[in-house]
Amino acid sequence: MKNIIEVDGxxxxxxxxxxxxxxxxxxxxxxxxxxxxRKAVDDISFSIKKGEIVGFIGPNGAGKSTTIKxxxxxLYPDAGTVKVxxxxxxxQRKQYVKNIGVVFGQKSQLNWDLPLIESFELMRYIYxxxxxxxxxxxxxxxxxxxxxxxxxxxxxQLSLGQRMRGDIVASLLHSPExxxxxxxxxxxxxxxxxxxxxxxxxxxxxxxxxxxxTTHDMQDVEKVCERLIIIDLGKKIFDGSIxxxxxxxxxxxxxxxxxxxxxxxxxxxxxxxxxIRDIYEGKVSLSTDEGKENHS
Amino acid sequence: MRAYLEFAIKKFQNxxxxxxxxxxxxxxxxxxxxxxxxxxxxxxxxxxxxxxxxFQMVATNFVISLGLSSAFEYNEMFLQDRVKDGSIANEFLKxxxxxxxxxxxxxxxxxxxxxxxxxxxxxxTLLYARLCPxxxxxxxxxxxxxxxxxYLILWLISLIIQTWSFWLFSVWGIITIxxxxxxxxxxxxxxxxxxxxxxxxxxxxxxxxxxxxxxxxIYLGELSTMEILHKMGVQLIWIGILxxxxxxxxxxxxxxxxxxxx
Numbered sequence: 294m295k296n297i298i299e300v301d302g303x304x305x306x307x308x309x310x311x312x313x314x315x316x317x318x319x320x321x322x323x324x325x326x327x328x329x330x331r332k333a334v335d336d337i338s339f340s341i342k343k344g345e346i347v348g349f350i351g352p353n354g355a356g357k358s359t360t361i362k363x364x365x366x367x368l369y370p371d372a373g374t375v376k377v378x379x380x381x382x383x384x385q386r387k388q389y390v391k392n393i394g395v396v397f398g399q400k401s402q403l404n405w406d407l408p409l410i411e412s413f414e415l416m417r418y419i420y421x422x423x424x425x426x427x428x429x430x431x432x433x434x435x436x437x438x439x440x441x442x443x444x445x446x447x448x449x450q451l452s453l454g455q456r457m458r459g460d461i462v463a464s465l466l467h468s469p470e471x472x473x474x475x476x477x478x479x480x481x482x483x484x485x486x487x488x489x490x491x492x493x494x495x496x497x498x499x500x501x502x503x504x505x506x507t508t509h510d511m512q513d514v515e516k517v518c519e520r521l522i523i524i525d526l527g528k529k530i531f532d533g534s535i536x537x538x539x540x541x542x543x544x545x546x547x548x549x550x551x552x553x554x555x556x557x558x559x560x561x562x563x564x565x566x567x568x569i570r571d572i573y574e575g576k577v578s579l580s581t582d583e584g585k586e587n588h589s
Numbered sequence: 590m591r592a593y594l595e596f597a598i599k600k601f602q603n604x605x606x607x608x609x610x611x612x613x614x615x616x617x618x619x620x621x622x623x624x625x626x627x628x629x630x631x632x633x634x635x636x637x638x639x640x641x642x643x644f645q646m647v648a649t650n651f652v653i654s655l656g657l658s659s660a661f662e663y664n665e666m667f668l669q670d671r672v673k674d675g676s677i678a679n680e681f682l683k684x685x686x687x688x689x690x691x692x693x694x695x696x697x698x699x700x701x702x703x704x705x706x707x708x709x710x711x712x713x714t715l716l717y718a719r720l721c722p723x724x725x726x727x728x729x730x731x732x733x734x735x736x737x738x739x740y741l742i743l744w745l746i747s748l749i750i751q752t753w754s755f756w757l758f759s760v761w762g763i764i765t766i767x768x769x770x771x772x773x774x775x776x777x778x779x780x781x782x783x784x785x786x787x788x789x790x791x792x793x794x795x796x797x798x799x800x801x802x803x804x805x806x807i808y809l810g811e812l813s814t815m816e817i818l819h820k821m822g823v824q825l826i827w828i829g830i831l832x833x834x835x836x837x838x839x840x841x842x843x844x845x846x847x848x849x850x851x
Contacts, residue, residue, distance in 0.1 A: 367678045369847055383847060391684045402679045406603045415599055418592040419683055447606070 297471065297503050298341040298364065303373035305334040305359050333359045334370070335527035341505065343470075346497050348518030349507040352573050356527040357507045361473050364505070365395050378470060391420065394464035398476035401460055403448045409459045410444050413466060420467035427466060434462045437492055454485035461489065465496065472496070474506035478513055486510070490517050511566035523572065530572070535565065542568050542577045596690050597697030604701040611705060618659045618710035625651045625778075626718055642782045646809060649721040652714055653808065654777040654801035660702035661740055663695045665747050665764050669754035677846065688748070688839060695744060724810025731817060735804040738824040742796050743771065745831035752835065755842030775800045796827040 311327045312318070334356040341347055351357050362368040363375060366382030366389055375382060380389040403412045417427045435441055438458045443451060451459065457477065465472065474493070478486045494517055496502045508514060514521060514535070521538060523531040531538065571577045605611070626648055633644045668691070671677040680687050714720070723729035750767055754760045772778055774797035781789065781802045792798050803820045806812050812820060 362678065365682060367681050367847065386681065387684050387686075390682050393682075395679075395682045397679065400674075400676045400679055402676075404599060404603065406606045407599065411599060411602065415592075415595050418595040419685055421592075 295343055296340040297343040297378055298339075298505075299374075299376045300340065300360075300364070301338045301374045303334055303337050303360070303363060303370045303375060304332070305356075305363065305368065305370050307331045307333055332527045334363070334524075336373070337524065337527070337529050338373075339522060339529065339532055341503060343503055344497065344501045345520060346493070346504045346518050347506070347520045347522060348514045349505055349522050349524070350509070350514060350569065351524040353509075355525045357524060358475060360524070361395075361475055361505070361507060365393060365473055366390065391467070392470050394467070394469035394472040396461050396464045396472070396474045396477050398457065398474070398479040401448070401456060402463060403456065403459055405449050406447055408445045408447055409440075409451070412448065412459070412463055416463050416466045422467050426468070430466050430468065431462075434465065434492075437495060438462065438488055454481045457481060457485070457489065461492065468500065469502070471503045471505070474504065474508075476508055477506065478508060478510055486512070493517055511564075511569055514569075515565050523569075525573070538568060539565065542572065592685055593689055593693040596693040597700070600694040600697035601701045604698055604705075614659075614702065614706040615709045615713075618656055618706045619713045621659060622651055622655050622710060622714050623717075625655060626714070640782060642780070645719055645721050646782075647780055648714075648718050649809065650776070650780045650805050652711055652720060653805050654775065654780075656707045656710055657703075657736065657739075657801060657804075658772070658775075658777050660707045661699055661743055662702075663698050665751060666761065667691065668751040669760050672754050672846070688835075691748075692744065696740075699740065721809055723808050728807055728810055731821075732804045732808040735807050735821055735824065738821065738828065739800040739804055741828050742824065742831060743800050745828065745835050746771070746796065748835045749831065749838055752838035752842050755838075755845050771797060771800070774798075776802045776805075796831065799824045799827055 307330070308328045309331050310322070311329050312322060337356075337360060349357050349360070359368065363370050364377060364382060366386045369383040377389070378392055382389050403409065404415070413431060416422070417424075422430075435444060438461070440455075440458055440462070443455050448456060448459065461474075461477065477493075478489055481489070490513060493504060493506070497504050506513070506517070518535065520534055521531065522529060568577070629644065629647050629651070633639065633647075637643060668677075671680065680690075683690075723732065746767065747764070750760055750763050753763065757763075774792055774795060776784075776798070781792070781798065784792065799820070803824060806820070807817055
């Protein structure tokens with residue numbers, strides 16, 4: 294299938310003012326500043342096909358959010374090209390955002406004082422969703438996410454899990470082709486997490502929605518994603534399927550034990566969580582994929 | 590268009606949710622007007638007019654300028670808060686123009702306050718003070734248009750300062766200073782008639798006179814048709830100038846945000 298997202302050699306550097314300790318340094322800082330360059334994203338390339346679910350993971354500060362921001366058009370890269378759905382996100386922003394949905398786990402877009410349903414109504418006008426489609430989507434989503442009981446409550450009275458579900462629906466009502474989730478399950482309980490995972494999978498299956506999502510929860514990764522992109526220190530260090538990462542980098546092997554009576558089976562598979570931990574801690578060294586390596 | 594109207598309606602509904610705020614708004618506006626009328630009543634003493642200005646005209650000036658100025662208040666820290674906590678990102682992810690969305694919301698709030706704070710407060714004021722009627726219905730309607738233009742001037746001044754939050758850590762101080770300037774120079778504390786001639790000449794070169802005093806003059810019928818057209822022309826010119834300045838800062842600010850990250 295066609296590539297819907299193409300990212301090629303993207304870089305984003307931030308200039309950060311250097312500060313040193315001490316009174317005189319502070320005074321000096323007022324008049325003369327030295328800057329150091331932090332490479333938030335340093336030459337990342339990948340492409341994503343329509344209908345894929347891709348997990349975007351990496352330790353805190355690896356450059357995940359910066360990448361998502363560039364893909365959604367809020368930031369523009371210092372070098373490289375990004376093409377999503379035929380658009381250059383930061384250039385054709387207003388046209389482009391009509392076809393995407395973005396959910397930030399830590400920033401709500403709902404109207405604090407009004408019932409959830411009012412925020413949804415507003416989305417209908419913002420995205421000019423036809424009434425029929427809006428009603429269909431709303432009914433389907435509220436059922437799937439179990440929202441009937443609180444849809445008429447003001448947002449400020451909702452629990453975090455309820456609000457998160459509201460946020461997700463608000464970003465999906467216009468049936469976007471691509472959805473970015475930035476830590477959608479952060480701070481949620483097991484049941485709420487499971488609901489959201491199921492919903493993401495359902496959307497992907499029925500609507501062929503392309504989904505990219507960042508998370509620190511390895512259960513999310515294991516249950517939802519087919520493909521994994523791991524970045525660290527601004528570089529892509531792995532790009533492949535979950536099975537691949539298990540086969541290649543697990544320091545434990547999967548064992549299948551079949552007892553004599555044939556009834557009981559014990560299966561032991563390497564856990565994705567421990568693999569990822571090893572990667573973050575640098576215990577497992579990854580070869581830069583496709584042999585593309587950068588010497589600097 | 591419909592989306593922006595919805596933003597205004599949603600803000601209107603928002604304001605309805607807080608009952609105490611609703612009633613305090615009426616009390617607040619009524620008391621502010623009453624205090625000023627008492628002061629000026631004392632200043633007038635037994636005189637029927639000063640410099641050809643009757644107490645009734647002064648009272649009318651205060652009801653319009655003070656009443657509207659409290660109706661035209663809104664959260665001027667909105668943009669700063671959004672920039673600070675990064676939720677400005679959410680705004681850029683919607684296919685709407687952020688500036689017009691802001692204007693719609695603020696106007697929605699203004700409409701709410703005019704209906705539920707300004708009008709009741711005016712009715713209360715009428716219980717104890719006599720106000721001038723409008724010169725004619727036509728004057729009244731033209732005044733409404735002029736009030737809208739005055740609002741836009743006020744709003745653009747605020748917007749210009751709000752956009753500085755892309756560079757400054759806090760714009761609260763500047764906004765406070767601006768509000769003091771607006772209060773003094775637009776005639777909501779000392780009616781424009783009583784200002785020293787020199788100051789009047791200076792103010793004529795600023796947008797402040799156009800905010801409340803032009804509508805007041807139109808309402809009272811102090812201006813001839815030509816003068817009305819002239820003053821409203823001045824209002825439009827100020828909207829143009831301030832609009833360009835605001836657009837300039839906004840564009841620069843957004844670029845800075847997009848280039849350097851929020």
